[in-house]
Amino acid sequence: MNQAKQFPADFTWGVATSAFQIEGASADDGKGPSIWDTFCANPLNIKDHSDGTVACDHYHRYREDVALIASLGVDAYRFSMAWSRVQPAGKGAWNEKGFDFYDRLIDTLAAKGVASHVTLYHWDLPQGLQDDGGWLNRDTAARFGEYAHEVARRFGDRLDAIATHNEPWCTANLGYGNAQFAPGVADAKQAVQVSHHLLLSHGLAMQAMRAANNKAQLGIVLNQWTADPATDSEADRAMAELEWAKSVQWFMDPIFKGRYPELAVRAHGANAPVVHDNDFKIIQQPIDFLGCNYYFRSYCSAEDPPRTPPGKLGFTDMGWEIYPQGLPELLVKLNAEYALPPIYITENGMANPDSVTGGAVHDQARIDFVKMHLDALAVAMDQGVDVRGYFLWSLLDNFEWNSGYAKRFGIVHVDYATQKRTPKDSAHWYREFVAAQRRR
Numbered sequence: 001m002n003q004a005k006q007f008p009a010d011f012t013w014g015v016a017t018s019a020f021q022i023e024g025a026s027a028d029d030g031k032g033p034s035i036w037d038t039f040c041a042n043p044l045n046i047k048d049h050s051d052g053t054v055a056c057d058h059y060h061r062y063r064e065d066v067a068l069i070a071s072l073g074v075d076a077y078r079f080s081m082a083w084s085r086v087q088p089a090g091k092g093a094w095n096e097k098g099f100d101f102y103d104r105l106i107d108t109l110a111a112k113g114v115a116s117h118v119t120l121y122h123w124d125l126p127q128g129l130q131d132d133g134g135w136l137n138r139d140t141a142a143r144f145g146e147y148a149h150e151v152a153r154r155f156g157d158r159l160d161a162i163a164t165h166n167e168p169w170c171t172a173n174l175g176y177g178n179a180q181f182a183p184g185v186a187d188a189k190q191a192v193q194v195s196h197h198l199l200l201s202h203g204l205a206m207q208a209m210r211a212a213n214n215k216a217q218l219g220i221v222l223n224q225w226t227a228d229p230a231t232d233s234e235a236d237r238a239m240a241e242l243e244w245a246k247s248v249q250w251f252m253d254p255i256f257k258g259r260y261p262e263l264a265v266r267a268h269g270a271n272a273p274v275v276h277d278n279d280f281k282i283i284q285q286p287i288d289f290l291g292c293n294y295y296f297r298s299y300c301s302a303e304d305p306p307r308t309p310p311g312k313l314g315f316t317d318m319g320w321e322i323y324p325q326g327l328p329e330l331l332v333k334l335n336a337e338y339a340l341p342p343i344y345i346t347e348n349g350m351a352n353p354d355s356v357t358g359g360a361v362h363d364q365a366r367i368d369f370v371k372m373h374l375d376a377l378a379v380a381m382d383q384g385v386d387v388r389g390y391f392l393w394s395l396l397d398n399f400e401w402n403s404g405y406a407k408r409f410g411i412v413h414v415d416y417a418t419q420k421r422t423p424k425d426s427a428h429w430y431r432e433f434v435a436a437q438r439r440r
């Protein structure tokens with residue numbers, strides 16, 4: 001592919017993180033426990049038996065981290081709020097000290113000219129709500145609406161964007177479908193019902209935030225991929241079609257079309273969700289932006305054993321196929337199927353087995369990965385997709401969920417023993433890249 005084209009002058013360049021993965025301070029200043037604290041308490045759940053008690057200690061080091069963000073010259077920082085930090089039980093009393101932290105963070109970013117893009121829910125449900133049934137309980141959607149209202153009321157005039165959820169596919173399918181993520185349930189029926197409650201909670205939150213006189217752009221972040229049949233066989237093609245319906249259309253259709261995709265509903269059979277009369281009206285709120293997280297494609301093989309993706313460009317340390325061309329394929333397909341609002345690529349990046357040598361981290365593989373994906377993104381934009389920004393995942397190495405700290409996604413290396421931050425070669429490259437875009 002050619003050198004990355006010039007992106008529009010007002011294109012937003014950013015970096016992203018999430019609360020549980022970096023903040024630490026898991027019980028400081030009145031914070032309540034989240035389902036991830038509970039999940040990590042069982043060491044069998046996390047590959048390196050670690051937890052989020054300290055993580056990157058960002059709660060105490062946010063000034064240093066904001067300085068790092070500013071040194072990259074990016075426009076925006078995408079982070080999430082820990083619900084149980086601002087409302088320890090997920091219902092009832094607010095925790096002012098928790099809100100104070102985000103207040104300071106947003107102000108510190110603004111003082112450096114960095115815009116805040118906040119996500120309300122990046123998987124860390126207050127344990128208090130889990131005790132009431134978690135996302136399987138329809139009431140949790142109402143509690144989420146109250147939380148969203150409060151955040152928009154307090155901060156809606158100082159944030160550039162608020163996303164309701166990050167990757168609800170993961171919350172439903174990894175949290176409730178196969179027990180890889182908190183709360184560790186493996187029940188297909190529950191997973192589908194949870195996905196409906198997450199979508200409902202998105203709609204309720206959108207309504208609540210609009211009513212709060214919020215000024216930020218409002219939307220949702222979905223993890224998405226194209227579903228490619230491994231061969232031209234009928235079985236592979238059918239599998240790919242179903243994968244697209246179950247994973248991508250399942251979250252897009254309710255928001256943009258007010259219904260679930262028929263193919264997926266039929267496939268779910270008795271597991272199809274209970275949907276109340278008004279639900280689709282609530283879910284189908286206009287959104288100001290769609291956040292798209294892109295990492296890989298889905299490679300659909302009905303054979304036994306299934307064919308594995310060819311990985312012509314290799315695989316990341318997560319074992320994920322490097323497949324940049326899937327990004328324009330995905331965006332162009334979405335653009336054809338839906339009346340899309342502006343898109344932000346809210347996450348893209350790679351895990352790499354990085355280490356510090358002589359004070360530097362040579363992560364050329366990550367630079368190549370990002371370059372290829374930006375070139376691919378330009379192809380989508382040339383084909384008419386309205387993309388407004390790109391957020392590299394991640395600013396820092398951090399807690400990679402059930403992989404613990406073993407997988408490094410950061411453009412800044414973190415030595416967890418000392419909390420020393422070392423910008424990797426990719427951080428220097430990204431700084432130069434963004435600066436060059438501005439100079440053009």
Ligand code: IFM
Binds near residue numbers: 018021167293409
């Ligand atoms: O680290 C995660 C993030 O929390 C959500 N999107 C995918 C990333 C890499 O796995």
